[in-house]
Amino acid sequence: MCFTSRLAALYGSRVSTHVVRLADFNAAWEQSREAYLAAVDRVGRSGWLILGSEVSTFEADLARFWGLEHAVGVASGLDALEIAFRALGARPGDRFLTTPLSAFATTLAILRVGGVPVFADVDASGLLDLDAAERVVAATGPVRFVVPVHLFGHACSLSRLQAFCLRHDAQLVEDCAQAIGARSEGHAVGTAGRVCATSFYPTKNLGAFGDGGALLTNSVTLRDEARALRDYGQTDKYVHTRLGMNSRLDELQAALLRSVQLPLLSAQTDRRRAIAARYLAGLSHPRLTIPPVPAGSDSVWHLFPVLVAGDRERFRAHLKSQGVATGLHYPLLIPHQQAMQEAGHALAPAGAFPNAERFASDEVSLPLHPFMSEAECEHVVASCNSWEA
Numbered sequence: 335m336c337f338t339s340r341l342a343a344l345y346g347s348r349v350s351t352h353v354v355r356l357a358d359f360n361a362a363w364e365q366s367r368e369a370y371l372a373a374v375d376r377v378g379r380s381g382w383l384i385l386g387s388e389v390s391t392f393e394a395d396l397a398r399f400w401g402l403e404h405a406v407g408v409a410s411g412l413d414a415l416e417i418a419f420r421a422l423g424a425r426p427g428d429r430f431l432t433t434p435l436s437a438f439a440t441t442l443a444i445l446r447v448g449g450v451p452v453f454a455d456v457d458a459s460g461l462l463d464l465d466a467a468e469r470v471v472a473a474t475g476p477v478r479f480v481v482p483v484h485l486f487g488h489a490c491s492l493s494r495l496q497a498f499c500l501r502h503d504a505q506l507v508e509d510c511a512q513a514i515g516a517r518s519e520g521h522a523v524g525t526a527g528r529v530c531a532t533s534f535y536p537t538k539n540l541g542a543f544g545d546g547g548a549l550l551t552n553s554v555t556l557r558d559e560a561r562a563l564r565d566y567g568q569t570d571k572y573v574h575t576r577l578g579m580n581s582r583l584d585e586l587q588a589a590l591l592r593s594v595q596l597p598l599l600s601a602q603t604d605r606r607r608a609i610a611a612r613y614l615a616g617l618s619h620p621r622l623t624i625p626p627v628p629a630g631s632d633s634v635w636h637l638f639p640v641l642v643a644g645d646r647e648r649f650r651a652h653l654k655s656q657g658v659a660t661g662l663h664y665p666l667l668i669p670h671q672q673a674m675q676e677a678g679h680a681l682a683p684a685g686a687f688p689n690a691e692r693f694a695s696d697e698v699s700l701p702l703h704p705f706m707s708e709a710e711c712e713h714v715v716a717s718c719n720s721w722e723a
């Protein structure tokens with residue numbers, strides 16, 4: 335009997351036909367349907383749809399969860415980054431040190447404030463390499479901002495980031511979109527600079543039923559600046575002191591986030607960690623390498639990356655034939671994206687970011703979400719190990 339039929343015999347027929355997905359929004363809905371509907375009903379009955387008590391209560395709950403004073407809910411992670419930069423006084427022409435390996439949004443936010451992205455290679459974990467960053471700054475000149483990404487749910491070293499920013503007199507804005515709850519040497523990501531940004535895109539560890547994001551800060555000044563910027567630059571009703579944007583988190587999204595998603599986050603993070611531990615212990619294929627968890631990182635495993643030596647697409651086809659979905663993070667580096675040219679930046683030559691390029695060509699993300707069953711988890715491990723490379 336093949337492995338999948340043995341599992342099917344043990345656990346029912348689900349495994350043999352089921353696609354192990356990268357995320358499972360149906361399961362999320364089924365698990366908490368009553369609570370979601372109750373939250374929607376509460377907003378409907380309140381008759382208040384924009385910037386009301388759901389948003390302010392969620393902001394307070396999120397800030398408490400994070401261990402920071404203030405959260406400001408906005409429309410997306412992209413906007414959270416842009417508003418953070420603007421609140422810190424970013425001006426056109428400012429140079430922003432950042433990573434070539436991330437969602438394009440990280441750099442898009444820099445470009446939207448007229449900033450100049452300055453890329454440094456990543457390390458073996460796939461996160462911004464501060465030694466490479468030192469070399470880039472030495473070769474190309476000072477930067478005003480540093481925008482690291484806690485990629486895959488791993489925490490970059492906050493102490494090293496702070497020391498780097500102090501040495502270079504730069505403002506730190508951590509992109510925490512993939513790493514809510516992650517810790518570096520015991521400190522929550524997002525707490526090393528004056529303001530950080532995160533996303534509630536549905537696939538994120540704290541996902542909304544649509545788009546959303548937030549900035550977090552201990553500064554009342556930055557909080558008030560962000561509140562004005564998300565709401566047309568309004569500081570009082572009909573009083574506009576800046577050129578702001580419309581980037582408000584909806585009452586509905588805030589209600590779902592505060593009543594259902596945020597209370598589940600710690601348990602779901604534990605589940606992610608348990609699945610990752612199973613993968614770390616069980617994956618043994620000689621052609622698969624798991625990028626190391628950064629030193630000091632208590633990761634929240636937004637994604638589970640492996641590097642494939644050999645034909646990545648053949649590995650993905652094998653997993654697909656076993657009913658296992660896979661993702662790529664990210665196959666085309668930001669400095670190689672055509673959109674960079676529209677912003678006046680020449681495309682980086684091949685070979686400029688050897689570590690990031692290795693991720694772009696070899697990385698495959700395995701399914702990892704809190705609704706995966708034990709059987710699905712074992713099935714992913716067995717499917718990877720049974721690849722005939």
Ligand SMILES: *Cc1c(COP(=O)(O)O)cnc(C)c1O
Binds near residue numbers: 412413439511534546
């Ligand atoms: C998802 C993501 C973003 C963008 O968030 P949106 O809410 O989709 O705008 C930014 N940075 C990283 C690292 C992300 O994963």
